[in-house]
Amino acid sequence: xxxxxxxxxxxxxxxxxxxxxxxxxxxxxxxxxxxxxxxxxxxxxxxxxxxxxxxxxxxxxxxxxxxxxxxxxxxxxxxxxxxxxxxxxxxxxxxxxxxxxxxxxxxxxxxxxxxxxxxxxxxxxxxxxxxxxxxxxxxxxxxxxxxxxxxxxxxxxxxxxxxxxxxxxxxxxxxxxxxxxxxxxxxxxxxxxxxxxxxxxxxxxxxxxxxxxxxxxxxxxxxxxxxxxxxxxxxxxxxxxxxxxxxxxxxxxxxxxxxxxxxxxxxxxxxxxxxxxxxxxxxxxxxxxxxxxxxxxxxxxxxxxxxxxxxxxxxxxxxxxxxxxxxxxxxxxxxxxxxxxxxxxxxxxxxxxxxxxxxxxxxxxxxxxxxxxxxxxxxxxxxxx
Amino acid sequence: xxxxxxxxxxxxxxxxxxxxxxxxxxxxxxxxxxxxxxxxxxxxxxxxxxxxxxxxxxxxxxxxxxxxxxxxxxxxxxxxxxxxxxxxxxxxxxxxxxxxxxxxxxxxxxxxxxxxxxxxxxxxxxxxxxxxxxxxxxxxxxxxxxxxxxxxxxxxxxxxxxxxxxxxxxxxxxxxxxxxxxxxxxxxxxxxxxxxxxxxxxxxxxxxxxxxxxxxxxxxxxxxxxxxxxxxxxxxxxxxxxxxxxxxxxxxxxxxxxxxxxxxxxxxxxxxxxxxxxxxxxxxxxxxxxxxxxxxxxxxxxxxxxxxxxxxxxxxxxxxxxxxxxxxxxxxxxxxxxxxxxxxxxxxxxxxxxxxxxxxxxxxxxxxxxxxxxxxx
Numbered sequence: 091x092x093x094x095x096x097x098x099x100x101x102x103x104x105x106x107x108x109x110x111x112x113x114x115x116x117x118x119x120x121x122x123x124x125x126x127x128x129x130x131x132x133x134x135x136x137x138x139x140x141x142x143x144x145x146x147x148x149x150x151x152x153x154x155x156x157x158x159x160x161x162x163x164x165x166x167x168x169x170x171x172x173x174x175x176x177x178x179x180x181x182x183x184x185x186x187x188x189x190x191x192x193x194x195x196x197x198x199x200x201x202x203x204x205x206x207x208x209x210x211x212x213x214x215x216x217x218x219x220x221x222x223x224x225x226x227x228x229x230x231x232x233x234x235x236x237x238x239x240x241x242x243x244x245x246x247x248x249x250x251x252x253x254x255x256x257x258x259x260x261x262x263x264x265x266x267x268x269x270x271x272x273x274x275x276x277x278x279x280x281x282x283x284x285x286x287x288x289x290x291x292x293x294x295x296x297x298x299x300x301x302x303x304x305x306x307x308x309x310x311x312x313x314x315x316x317x318x319x320x321x322x323x324x325x326x327x328x329x330x331x332x333x334x335x336x337x338x339x340x341x342x343x344x345x346x347x348x349x350x351x352x353x354x355x356x357x358x359x360x361x362x363x364x365x366x367x368x369x370x371x372x373x374x375x376x377x378x379x380x381x382x383x384x385x386x387x388x389x390x391x392x393x394x395x396x397x398x399x400x401x402x403x404x405x406x407x408x409x410x411x412x413x414x415x416x417x418x419x420x421x422x423x424x425x426x427x428x429x430x431x432x433x434x435x436x437x438x439x440x441x442x443x444x445x446x447x448x449x450x451x452x453x454x455x456x457x458x459x460x461x462x463x464x465x466x467x468x469x470x471x472x473x474x475x
Numbered sequence: 476x477x478x479x480x481x482x483x484x485x486x487x488x489x490x491x492x493x494x495x496x497x498x499x500x501x502x503x504x505x506x507x508x509x510x511x512x513x514x515x516x517x518x519x520x521x522x523x524x525x526x527x528x529x530x531x532x533x534x535x536x537x538x539x540x541x542x543x544x545x546x547x548x549x550x551x552x553x554x555x556x557x558x559x560x561x562x563x564x565x566x567x568x569x570x571x572x573x574x575x576x577x578x579x580x581x582x583x584x585x586x587x588x589x590x591x592x593x594x595x596x597x598x599x600x601x602x603x604x605x606x607x608x609x610x611x612x613x614x615x616x617x618x619x620x621x622x623x624x625x626x627x628x629x630x631x632x633x634x635x636x637x638x639x640x641x642x643x644x645x646x647x648x649x650x651x652x653x654x655x656x657x658x659x660x661x662x663x664x665x666x667x668x669x670x671x672x673x674x675x676x677x678x679x680x681x682x683x684x685x686x687x688x689x690x691x692x693x694x695x696x697x698x699x700x701x702x703x704x705x706x707x708x709x710x711x712x713x714x715x716x717x718x719x720x721x722x723x724x725x726x727x728x729x730x731x732x733x734x735x736x737x738x739x740x741x742x743x744x745x746x747x748x749x750x751x752x753x754x755x756x757x758x759x760x761x762x763x764x765x766x767x768x769x770x771x772x773x774x775x776x777x778x779x780x781x782x783x784x785x786x787x788x789x790x791x792x793x794x795x796x797x798x799x800x801x802x803x804x805x806x807x808x809x810x811x812x813x814x815x816x817x818x819x820x821x822x823x824x825x826x827x828x829x830x831x832x833x834x835x836x837x838x839x840x841x842x843x844x845x846x847x848x849x850x851x852x
Contacts, residue, residue: 105683109690116696120703225533229839233776233831237787238801238824245813256811363842413692417784431695432788435702443699450692458689 098462102455109451110163110444114156117440123148124172124438146172159441163448169441173434179445182430185273187449189259190426192280193418194411197346201353202404208354209361209400210393213369224358231355240421243348254344257423261337268334275334282322290318345422349414353407360403365396398468405461412450527844534840540833544826548649551642559639563624566643566795570634571624572612579607615809615816629818631800632807641822644796648779648830651712655778656771658716659724664767666721667728668759671736672751681725688722697781701790708793711785715778724770728763735762765845772838776831783827797823 124146125139143149147158162169168179212221248256255261260272293314301307326335368374369392377387407414415428423429427446434442504512528534555561563571579595580588582605592605599609614634619626628637666685670678697714700706706714735741736759744758785791786798789806793799800823804810809819 105687105690108687112687112691113696113699116699116703120699222533229533229835230828230832233780233828233835235780235783235797235824235827235831237784238820238827241801241805241810241820242813242824245811249811250813410692413694416694416698420788432698435699447692447695450695451690454690454692458686 098459102459106451106455107160110160110448111156113447113451114159114444117443118152120435120438120440122438124440127173127437159444168445168448171434171439171442173437173439173442179441182442183427183445183449186425186427186430188277188280189424190411190415190419190428192276193342193345193349193424193426194408194415196283196342197349198353198404198407200346201350202357202400205354205357206361206393206397206400209358210365210388210396212358213362213365213396214388214392216366225362228355228358231352232359234352236352237417237421239352240348240418243344244421247344255341257421259338259341259423259425260334261341264337265334270331270334272334272338275331276338278331279326279335279338282325286318286322290314293318345418345424348422349418357400357403361396361400364399365392368392368395371395395469398465401464401468402461405457405464406454408453408457410450410454410457412446412453524844528840531840531843533836534843537833537836537840540829541837544645544830544833545649547642548645551639551646554642555639560624564636564639566635566640569636569639571616571626571630571636572614572634573616573619573622573626573630575611575613576608577611579603579605579609581606615819618818628822631803631819632809633803637800637818637822640795640800641797641826644800644823644826645830647708647793647796648782648827651708651782652775652778652834654709654712655715655719656774658713659719659774660767660771662717662720663724663728663770664760664763666725668732668755668763670725670729671732672755672759678729681721682729685722685725688718689726691718691722693718694781694784697785698788698790701785705792707791708782708796711782711791712778715781716774719774719777724774727770728766731763731766732759735759769838769841769845772834772841775834776838779827779831779834797827 123143125142125148128134128139128142140149147155150158159169166180168183171177171179171182174182208224212218212224215221244256247253265272294311297307297310297314301310326332329335374387374392377391382391412427412431415426416432417428418424419426419428420432427449431443431446433439434446555564561569563569579599580592583589583592595609596603603609614630615632616626616630616634618629626636626638628641631637631640666681670681693715696718697711700714701711741754741758744754749757782791782796783798783801786793786796787802787805789799789802791798801820804812804816804819804823809816812819
């Protein structure tokens with residue numbers, strides 16, 4: 091295992107350097123540079139543009155720029171953003187990453203939880219009208235033109251029904267003169283949600299170990315969910331940041347639901363086909379022959395094994411949050427990585443664009459590794475070699 | 476297919492002591508040109524697979540939807556050549572606007588009506604007075620069926636016919652889908668078969684390359700490329716095809732090719748003196764092909780969505796596609812118009828979704844043909 095991980099880490103390192111070089115090169119292919127933004131103003135002399143280029147090091151030969159960038163990158167210095175000049179790239183990204191991750195984690199986890207349950211049920215009770223309807227709905231959600239779907243959702247719930255704010259992360263009027271920074275409140279929200287999730291997970295594990303009766307176990311599980319979620323809500327109700335946190339949460343609902351619906355369709359279909367494959371296995375027949383209860387066969391024997399491809403796709407989906415984030419964040423004006431990347435590309439802000447893409451690369455690499463390790467945990471027949 | 480051909484030839488040489496009828500039959504088979512036997516085998520397997528595919532009602536619906544879209548793509552040039560006046564119905568440079576008689580404010584009562592009155596005087600000349608009727612040219616205009624130039628789906632903010640744009644874009648979508656799917660399959664089968672057949676460092680190199688491509692986030696990469704170069708439809712199709720063909724699809728097809736590589740007929744072909752290329756392209760690739768049809772269908776779905784997204788951001792160098800139609804509605808400020816200007820957003824958005832949907836469910840139907848476990852019992 092250790093040897094495997096070591097080899098894997100070396101491979102990942104090499105792959106990452108190549109990846110970084112390739113995206114660096116591709117971004118260099120973009121015509122012009124950041125000094126072009128000064129063309130529009132006739133009062134800026136030509137020397138000022140040359141000055142800017144010299145100051146940013148854009149006048150040096152490409153290979154020197156490349157080596158400077160790569161060495162700085164591995165020293166942890168991602169450079170300074172061109173378009174938001176004095177700000178460091180790492181600071182901008184560090185600011186935006188939690189927002190993107192939070193959006194995606196909530197949407198994806200919720201979609202996967204619901205999609206797995208539905209997919210499991212429709213594969214088990216195969217051939218009904220409900221199944222057909224859900225499949226058509228799932229395929230539609232998976233293939234729907236996502237920007238259009240997001241616009242329609244925004245129009246329907248934000249504009250027509252007026253249930254949710256139209257885009258953005260916070261309501262500027264409410265936050266005027268607020269005693270807190272939006273990011274601090276947001277980070278606290280993320281922290282408390284994560285703590286709640288971990289607590290609930292631990293309680294579930296404990297219940298599974300000590301409960302003897304399935305009915306009791308079910309009741310206890312419901313109780314645990316009630317206690318943890320209730321505790322979270324109570325904490326925020328008593329907190330002085332209450333209204334501000336509610337504002338952020340209110341702004342989160344629509345993008346999360348939109349993103350979640352699309353992921354839900356894909357997960358449900360994947361679970362269904364994976365479940366159908368497992369249902370044909372011999373051990374299902376064995377379980378039936380043993381006279382096990384239908385629900386035990388479905389949940390403990392079939393669904394457990396059908397989880398493998400679904401888990402992999404979950405981990406890999408998390409690895410591509412920035413690619414998927416571009417559309418969601420643009421339409422909902424959500425200030426995350428995707429929006430920052432798109433803006434950076436628009437104004438030739440190379441360090442910021444490369445920085446955003448490099449985070450994608452890291453997430454993808456880690457995602458692949460985690461998927462491989464999870465596979466061996468979920469299916470002991472698979473050994474790491 | 477090749478294995479059948481070989482056994483028939485073999486039988487001809489051995490059939491000496493058997494009864495006459497059988498010998499005649501085999502001789503007849505031996506005399507038939509090889510392409511005919513192949514055609515017959517192909518027809519037989521096609522009929523068998525079609526029977527399996529037909530069980531999947533959803534797949535049939537998908538085929539019907541694709542057929543409707545194909546008709547849409549075909550009738551556009553015909554309509555342009557016969558019925559439609561290009562000056563009005565051209566999807567890119569056509570122009571028409573519906574004239575509507577509007578009464579200028581009857582009476583100035585509050586600041587709003589005062590402003591409307593001043594606006595009317597600015598637009599229609601200083602002689603315009605209260606209560607006059609003026610002719611306003613509407614664009615975007617709602618669907619009209621009457622008049623010399625009916626617009627079934629209205630016009631866009633620049634006075635262009637939406638229905639014509641919709642039909643025109645269908646052709647572009649099919650072109651893109653075909654290019655992307657064929658390129659994907661061409662590269663993926665070749666890479667997969669070569670990696671599986673040779674193994675060793677060739678396999679390792681190709682698979683590491685595939686890993687690298689898998690790392691690349693497709694959409695951001697294409698956004699960068701389309702911002703850097705002026706990319707048109709065919710180039711985009713090739714790009715998506717190459718990236719998919721060397722990436723994920725190649726890995727799946729390689730594992731399929733590995734399963735075929737150990738089959739007895741591959742050894743037979745090698746023993747019979749077949750070279751590496753012969754074995755790869757005549758024996759491994761044809762046997763991987765059924766699976767590639769599946770990836771072609773899903774590839775079309777993906778390509779359509781990517782093109783529409785890039786056009787939506789206004790990054791592609793294409794005159795008119797469904798994505799451009801939505802981009803037009805967005806940049807002209809009709810993004811949240813919803814049902815008030817439904818003909819701007821809904822036809823294009825639904826067209827992208829439905830075509831992708833159709834290809835996807837056809838792909839799923841094929842999946843059930845290829846993968847017996849998914850079939851209904």
